[in-house]
Amino acid sequence: MAPEDAGLKKVGVIYGDVGTTEFRFTVSGYVEQGDYVQVLHPREGWVLGRVDAMERKTDLSLEKAHVMARGGKVDISEMVSATVSVIGYRDEHGILQHPRTPFPAGAYVYLAKDDLIREVLGIEEHREKGAYIGKLYGHDIPIYLDINRLIQKHMAVLAKTGSGKSYFTGVILEELLKHNVTAVVIDPHGEYGSLRKPARKTPAHDEFGISPRGYGDRLLMFSPDPELNRGCRPLNFTLSHMSPRDLLNLMNLGNTRSYLVPLRKAMDLLKTSKGDFTLRELMRVIEAEEEDSLGPLLGGLEYLDEVGIFARRGTRITELVQKGKVAIVNLRGVPPDIQQLVVQRLATALFELRKRNKIPPLFLVVEEAHNFVPQQGKADSSAILRTIASEGRKFGLGLAIISQRPAKIDKNVLSQCNTQIILRVTNPNDLNAIGKSVEGLTKGSLEEIQRLPIGVALVVGANIPMPIFVKVRPRETMHGGQSVEVL
Ligand SMILES: Nc1ncnc2c1ncn2[C@@H]1O[C@H](COP(=O)(O)OP(=O)(O)OP(=O)(O)O)[C@@H](O)[C@H]1O
Ligand SMILES: [Mg+2]
Numbered sequence: 001m002a003p004e005d006a007g008l009k010k011v012g013v014i015y016g017d018v019g020t021t022e023f024r025f026t027v028s029g030y031v032e033q034g035d036y037v038q039v040l041h042p043r044e045g046w047v048l049g050r051v052d053a054m055e056r057k058t059d060l061s062l063e064k065a066h067v068m069a070r071g072g073k074v075d076i077s078e079m080v081s082a083t084v085s086v087i088g089y090r091d092e093h094g095i096l097q098h099p100r101t102p103f104p105a106g107a108y109v110y111l112a113k114d115d116l117i118r119e120v121l122g123i124e125e126h127r128e129k130g131a132y133i134g135k136l137y138g139h140d141i142p143i144y145l146d147i148n149r150l151i152q153k154h155m156a157v158l159a160k161t162g163s164g165k166s167y168f169t170g171v172i173l174e175e176l177l178k179h180n181v182t183a184v185v186i187d188p189h190g191e192y193g194s195l196r197k198p199a200r201k202t203p204a205h206d207e208f209g210i211s212p213r214g215y216g217d218r219l220l221m222f223s224p225d226p227e228l229n230r231g232c233r234p235l236n237f238t239l240s241h242m243s244p245r246d247l248l249n250l251m252n253l254g255n256t257r258s259y260l261v262p263l264r265k266a267m268d269l270l271k272t273s274k275g276d277f278t279l280r281e282l283m284r285v286i287e288a289e290e291e292d293s294l295g296p297l298l299g300g301l302e303y304l305d306e307v308g309i310f311a312r313r314g315t316r317i318t319e320l321v322q323k324g325k326v327a328i329v330n331l332r333g334v335p336p337d338i339q340q341l342v343v344q345r346l347a348t349a350l351f352e353l354r355k356r357n358k359i360p361p362l363f364l365v366v367e368e369a370h371n372f373v374p375q376q377g378k379a380d381s382s383a384i385l386r387t388i389a390s391e392g393r394k395f396g397l398g399l400a401i402i403s404q405r406p407a408k409i410d411k412n413v414l415s416q417c418n419t420q421i422i423l424r425v426t427n428p429n430d431l432n433a434i435g436k437s438v439e440g441l442t443k444g445s446l447e448e449i450q451r452l453p454i455g456v457a458l459v460v461g462a463n464i465p466m467p468i469f470v471k472v473r474p475r476e477t478m479h480g481g482q483s484v485e486v487l
Contacts, residue, residue: 011031020102034138034448035138039108047103121465137468144463166192170194177218195215196215197478225308259300309334364392389413423457431450
């Protein structure tokens, strides 16, 4: 064995026409699609590549297969061929380079060593400032995301339903809590309260060097409906900051025009006499008009009163945002338009207060983001989320967008998310949206995204310069997003 390949596992030999970005090799040792391989380039030294596709070539013809089908014996000669995308090597300045001349045919292909993978992919251990999200798929290389960059440059977690978005987001929140980073989570399904409770221990915890624990003392839980969502503090807004038109829009009344004037009159009256006021007080003023045609307006106000979002005293943002704590805004059971209102009001307040440095830098996590910043259609929360996506980084307000329908999220917002976590996606429109927004994705990786096992994510951005596949670490806390068993 030549000295340069000491300790390396040979898996094949390059054959056929060889390019600088792609080559094929005949497989002689055990190698799988997705594995990293290394080849010695005559000028540049060791170069890293990744097996993008594999194919078994055989001489079993239709006729011979037919013979076999009838119990006959046939000799089959077969060979496995693998296609490799060349990733490159680091030059003496540490810059990633591609070889500029092709590899020689006949060159040996080896399984890549972890050190070379780390060096070429630029994987560093950011223990102090890093979020430990898991290990490089198929390797014992821990992957950390640089938390500063994560927050400064926004994150998107995209995948089809049930493929592990909320689970992964839970991992990120655990890491933020561990590093004393502040966050606010928009939680439409009430899944994140389980960060309080430790997970049941499994062998995977040892494998990843993780111990179950809960974060009860560091979680703040709020909901507009604390009766349904037990254990949450009430989340309320004041009416005096609402425009009559916006308030009317929340009531789902057909023709709202005729109610605008009486509503405005009543609100103005209360604002001047009391400052802040309640829906009950507003209803009383309108009832005093004794005008039959205002019945539906009263019904609309009654509905809003039941939703319970407005109160004389609004929730203070400084109560919700506390340094090093994660605030969960549980919107379970809250009607969609009210959810959008909550996100709009909260996000606006966070942005304004961050600008004036009245609250600590923080991460705003928005689950089901396609409902709050849709590409098509209107949502009250769209404008402010777009503003945060484009300007938040200047003020230390990071945005995490989570969605099962990437194609349905505002494209501008998605393109501002520098760190991207892609789990399994199969919908062609969504794959298309991802292909457009993720840089450096090979055709092979786009194919792989469609077949990813649960718990494996494609990760790129922050400190990860090239897309890599990561096996997500187990949760320290309980995962709250379990599906409901019907039987
Ligand atoms: N990394 C992982 N390790 C182990 N199990 C996982 C992992 N990721 C997800 N799961 C399992 O898959 C299930 C679905 O995950 P999750 O709730 O995160 O999906 P989702 O993408 O958020 O789905 P939805 O779109 O419905 O919200 C979880 O209940 C969990 O049991
Ligand atoms: Mg989910």
